[in-house]
Amino acid sequence: MRRDYDVAVIGGGLLGSAIAWGLGRLDARVCVLDEGDIARRASRANFALVWVQGKGLGFPAYADWTVEGAGRWPELAEALRYQTGLDLCYERPGGFHMALSEREMEARAAVASRMAAQGAAAGIELLGRDELRRLMPQIGPDVVGASYCPMDGHVNSLRTFRAFHEGMRGLGVDYRAEAPVEAIEARPGGGFELRTPAGEMGAARVVLAAGNANERLARQVGLHAPMLPTRGQIIVTERTGRFLDHLVMTIRQTDEGSIMIGDSKEEVLEDAETTLRVGAVIADRARRIFPALARLNVVRTWSGIRVMTRDGFPIYDESTSHPGAFVACCHSGVTLAAQHAFVLAPMILAGRLDARAAPFSARRFADAPATLAA
DSSP, X not given: OOOEEEEEEEOOSHHHHHHHHHHHHTTOOEEXXXXXXXXXXXXXXXXXXXXXXXXXXXXXXXXXXXHHHHHTHHHHHHHHHHHHOOOOOOBOOOEEEEESSHHHHHHHHHHHHHHHHTTOSSOOEEEEHHHHHXXXXXXXXXXXXXXXXXXXXXXXXXHHHHHHHHHHHHTTOEEESSOOOOEEEEOTTSSEEEEETTEEEEEEEEEEOOGGGHHHHHGGGTOOOOBOOEEEEEEEEOOOSSOOSSEETTEEEOTTSOEEEEOOOBOOSSOOOOOHHHHHHHHHHHHHHOGGGXXXXXXXXXXXXXXXXXXXXXXXXXXXXXXXXXXXXXXXXXXXXXXXXXXXXXXXXXXXXXXXXXXXXXXXXXXXXXXXXX
């Protein structure tokens, strides 16, 4: 039986499910069209950080958006726990970005200075080796110092993903797996027809939240989503006793006791394989930061293709040629989950992005079409 919806969200990853859950809380009739389990989503391969430090360097609106999103994570975690019973294991111990040379420490100082100069709300503190050792005596001799931000945190990202899916279904959102959108057509009287292998359906509004596939889909509705995906690789160790009370940007201990290590960025568009060459570099740097890690066995590795826009900053936009069509692209799906659920979703249901989203328009790109909302 054919159904029409208030909003169709294309993509059921962390971004799409956060938006759909937010729309469901507003009593909207929502459908999520997704590839399902075959999707190679970043939601299953990310590092699970709620990270503020350094975000928005050169883009003050993004820095503010990130701070607001991280600040609302306790509210999000509690709302999902109350609805689904799932503990997302959100913690905010503050985060350290380690420096293994004086040159790296100078780079951290430059970031802190530039963020302060642009008025970033999240302060970054610089710690020398002696001060850092008092906090983390397990650091290795190669560690020169670190930068620190008290707003940085982390979560159980797989449980977060599960909670959004259980939560949106509990709110009546119609989730359709194995239904990737092949075509979007505007209806003469307003709204959209969406064609999938599972059939066609209609919606008054459509949200493109399909990761790197947004670049292809955006052209169909007068939107622009220039993407430049990269590959990241992660190493996971066996479980161990409590080792890290603090959060490091590239090393974190999960709530289950394993150590996650990730410190790579490769310009690989499709291949999600892991490589020994990159894995060896990641492991060596982690061992230099915390020598005790060398005693742990590696139990698995994986890689994922990051959803990355051409300039690395989020895109939130709406179309003038196809009213009711929106696009959302971002790399920081975990950090910004609360913003997408509590702030972006109401804008979409209202049919208009407000001033808070304006800085993230793809109009900032030189090749942007004239069909983007002013």
